Amino acid sequence: MVTRKSAPTWSDVKAALEDFDRADLLGLLEDLYAARKDNKTFLHARFGLGGDALKPYKAIIDRWLWPDVFSNQSYSVANARKPIADYQKDVGDAEGLAELMVFYCRHAVGFSSEIGVADKDYFDALLHMFEQALTTVMTLPEAKREHFISELGDIRATGRNLGWGVGSGFNDAWSLIGQKFGD
Structure with missing residues (x-):
């Protein structure tokens, strides 16, 4: 041999x-x-x-962005981002990818609003994912965008109350994407 x-x-x-x-x-x-x-x-x-x-991918995101704090679970941005990267590599479907990114943003904002997070890296990752979600949504056919744009608008509205520059970051991303895609 x-x-x-x-x-x-x-x-x-x-x-x-x-x-x-x-x-x-x-x-x-x-x-x-x-x-x-x-x-x-x-x-x-x-x-x-x-x-x-998408259910198994969402379950991983949910676990790492909305942990059971009463069981001493912690959050992890890296672990929450991994299923999105895996899905992009494994399947590459833009609509599924947009759904996972919006799910991530909704959970990050929801957990932050409900529990309170004071972590600059957590919020930087949220802003980055929000920008990625907007960009991905805008690549979808126009008929498939409306639902995602509405959800991202709700996330943006809720995010205004988080502090740490999240509200202004969401607004900046929203404006930039609007300029880029003419919406």
């Missing part, structure tokens, strides 16, 4: 799969599906299976 000095690449995997027939590939996919919850989530989202392919 020859040992490799470098890490295997996709080319190596592809070469190993050359002799697989359909049954072998289905068996491999079945094994991957059974091995990890993330694999199931990926395959369900990629193929649009189940009632709500």
Whole structure:
């Protein structure tokens, strides 16, 4: 047996799969599906299976942006952003991505309003996500934008009360996106 000095690449995997027939590939996919919850989530989202392919992604965002403070859970911006990045990489559907981004913003603003957060990095991440959400929404066909624009408008209105420059940041992003897209 020859040992490799470098890490295997996709080319190596592809070469190993050359002799697989359909049954072998289905068996491999079945094994991957059974091995990890993330694999199931990926395959369900990629193929649009189940009632709500975004539900597992939203559950992760919810956990990390609206933790159970009575159980000493903490919030984590990085952990809340990860499912959005995963969805973008795994599926890339702009409408689903917009929904996850708006969900993130709604939860961050809701948790901050209800519990009170005093964390500049948390609010910087919220402002960045709000800008990304607006930009993503504006790339959707016009008929699909209205619902998201309305939700982002509600988030913007609620965010005015948070302090830490959130209200003015939301207003600046709203104005910038309006100028960029002519709305």
